[in-house]
Amino acid sequence: MEHGWSRAAWAIVLEEYDQAVGINWAWQAADASMVKAPLGNKEGAGAPEATGSNPTDRGTAGCQRTLLTDAKGIPLSVVRCGANRHNSKMLMDVLDAVVVSIPALVEQE
Incomplete structure (x- = not known):
């Protein structure tokens, strides 16, 4: 997330969810997806690390979201x-x- 206000809003919503339902910190999953970035250009404007040659799509510009x-x-x-x-x-x-904030690990008996 590039915008501070959206990250702050996301944090507030997650904290409310954690208090109401509870985030399951014992188990997480990470996954990534590659998408085309038709306006992405390695030499153009924007962050150079944000786009790169997509190895699964004939080297067209793309980004990966994890x-x-x-x-x-x-x-x-x-x-x-x-x-x-x-x-x-x-x-x-x-x-x-x-x-x-991720809670400290608590050893279970």
Whole structure:
């Protein structure tokens, strides 16, 4: 999320959801998808890391979105990068981008 206000709004909604229903912190899933970026240009305006040659679409410009959800599918974070970046490289970025505080781990008996 590039805009501070949307990230703040997302955090408020997630905090309300966590209080009302509860985010399942014991289990998360991360997945990525590549999409075309017809206006993306590696040499053009905008963030150069936001688009890249899509290896699955004949090298056309594209971006990759990596999403982290809890067990119920509630989105906890999303990051974007060029389609030419391997999705395993994005795992730490998507974990760091969680918009609410992650509770400390509590050992179970």
